[in-house]
Amino acid sequence: MSTMGSTGSPLNDPAVARRAHRMMLAVLAVIGVLLVVRSYIGTTVGTGEAARNTHGFGMVYVERAEQGFVSERVTETGKDGVAVEVTKWKPVTPGQTPEISWTNWNETTGDAWATASMKDAAQSSIEVSWSRTVGVWAAALLTLCVFSFLWRDNPAYKLAESVVIGVSAGYWMVVALWDTMVPKLVGALAPAWTKANLMPSFDAVGVDWWALVPLGLGLLLLCRLSARASWLGVFPLAFIVGTFAGLKFVQYVEADLVAQVATMFDPLLVVKHQAALGADAATVAASPIDWAGSVGGSLAAILILVGVLSVLAYFFFSAEHKGALGRTAKVGVWYLMITFGASFGFTVMGRIALLAARFEFVFDDWLWLIDPAGKH
Amino acid sequence: MASNPHNSDARHGTFLSRLDSIDRRWIFLMMALAVAGPIIWVGITGKTFPETPTPAVQGAFDAIERLPEGSRVLVSFDFDPASAGELQPMATAIIHHCAMRKLRICGMTLWAPGGPLIGATFTDVIGNDPSYVYGVNFVDLGYQAGNEGVMKQVGTDFPRAFPSDARSTPFAQVPMLKDIHKLTDFDLLVSVSAGYPGSKEWIQYGVSPTMTGGKPLPFVAGATGVQTPQLIPYYPGQMAGVLGAIKGAAEYESLVNTKLRSMDSGKPIAPKFQEAQRRMAPQLVAHVLMVGLIVVGNVIYFAGRRKGAHV
């Protein structure tokens, strides 16, 4: 996205820039005042006797759930048929003292909190989760920072952009480490250690020395960070490209070429019988053939065949588009325009759905102005 | 001045030229109001529009309706929270429909952020229903890295691709997965996808190989608005049905809720099962705005061209 400004706007004029700056501050001040007023008005949570007003919004309530475990020694028969004694862990039963325990906090509704508080004002099983509440506020403010780009490029947007770049890079690195490198590399080369310390459900069958191949290729890939040794990165790159090429070759030919061409061998003359369509006896007696459906089906099949052939003719650049080929290619262009028009319509639909979802988050989860799903 | 015959032309031209050079931020504001207004209206009134299912959506619905009770359905949640606005209502409606039909549901995902969405959807739809037991009636296999590699692997050796479920229970110890060895052991594959890897790859690696000889795997897809036109050629040859964008989700929800009403007359449908239908209101206003903007833009263009021809 390039630097924005209104079309032809003389933002280089200091007087105009100052006025725009003051207007921005005024808008922010109005938004701030509205938020304070909203907070003061509050929201009623709970129903009936439990109803109470909370002077705030965007809060997340959580319910405490304690988990405790005790161990026991059991005898199991391993894969080699030898009986071994292993330690198994099971949830603690009432009366038992857990050896290991922790507290889970599960999201709940404001209504649940109001009801619990009505029964016992000092209860601590349902409370406001400040970390998640701060999270909702952070998400809302970051959303507004990104929306501010619609006005023009500004530090708030740049801040949000920097945050998402950093967090995304970190997120995907963590996913790559825990979901691929640990099971497929560390687990392959040190299966017992991985099972004991990182992934107890890992199937430790034995050391797979072939895992040294991708490890070696990966280290060569990391050489791209060095200017002198970057040429070594060409080998893992070649492996990636070759594998991808081989994978895609078969699947594209099978699913997108052969299967799609096979679909074209459908009858062009379609006859739909009323009986086969499940029509009642009177309709079948009056007219055994569904003429409208048959004409429609036949026309559709012909139009599809003409369309596919004419679009393929348009994309055939080995011969000049003149004469019969030219006229066919022109029909192909018309089909393509209709295709692009339909794609445009669906793309608009998709983007508006995403925008609607963001607004729903702002109005529902943050501002608590609406509650269509009864979440709070 | 008042009697000048060119006055109206000058005022007309000035108005159109002002409209033509309108700051695009006014258009942004119009779009914001077109989406925000209906959201607040629907949020307060709870009103939705009626939906008539299209053949592709009806096909998806019928594919699940045809399955006998106890059939096993593999649902791949190939999307992340960023696309959940369009796809979560689809996923919820599909799980809801499967639960109503008493089918056994197996959830999985090839998108790392999609893992938590499976559990959240099961909790939202099934909740604490005592007739639906984890491991017996539904299971969460979680996320598996590998994209098409996983799709190829489940075609021949499912347990190798997913050694355990999301709760670390070994595959063979999950009651409903005991005799699952490969993908075609499932009775239906459903993919709700936002991009790559998604429905297209499932067709290429999972469904197409089953079409030639043996048992073709029935497949239903749910896709975003951007992806839907690319999936249409696969219907109905390689797909039983497709839910396209939020409209497809709304149509499917409508079908499922109609069935629910017929089973449980008088009981109101929970708002969580009408999410897509609620989102159609902002779609309507925004679409009308888009059409209006295109029309006005062309009116300005042609008026300017005609004025240029007269000069």
Place this chain on the structure above:
Amino acid sequence: MSRTVAAIVASIAGLVMVLTAFVQPLGFLGSAVVDWFNVLAAIAFVLGGANLLKMNLMKISAREAGWGYSAVTLAAFLLTLAVGILKVGVHPDALHPNVAFSGDKEAVGAPFWWLYEYAMSPITSTLFALLAFYVASAAFRAFRAKNTAAILLLGTAFIVLLGRVYVGVLITSWIPADNAWVAWLRLENLSSIIMSVFNNAGTRAMMIGIAIGVAATSLKILVGLDRSYLGQGD
């Protein structure tokens, strides 16, 4: 020499993948190659992260314009990496509570989950949502019915945009729905026909063309004719 060896590596890897599709007993080879591919892709993420670190550190040390934002990026990156790799705040798995790292890294409530749920996801979603505004602005400024092709495109867009919402049903509600000879003229049905006939034909033809292109390009890579992915060199 290195380019020749690299091209041979690419050919062998690709041919193994093709062979496993036709020779079932070689399926294990295909699985192994795919596993190696995934490990390499994961290491590529490490490469990307290291590059991000390097570029932003250089920007901060040189005090280039906007270095403050680089600092924010680095702080966010390192924080996410730390809480994710160390699984900070993640409870162990219920079946193995004695193994500290056995829990799901994206466990709800943990700091890594918090960063994804309240920082990464909302910003990414909002960036996508911004496109709705730009689509509206582009539609007003650029969509002109100048020729037949443009008229077809715009006309189709109108039918699809209106036919996919309730207003389309209302506009043509006067056309009888039970008369199959005219019911297809209703906007919602026209929209369906456009998708199932015209869009189907156009997309199918493009898919066939793309499949042929992918097959040709893949074959050129597999036989070593195309080495452009190796860059310039010996």
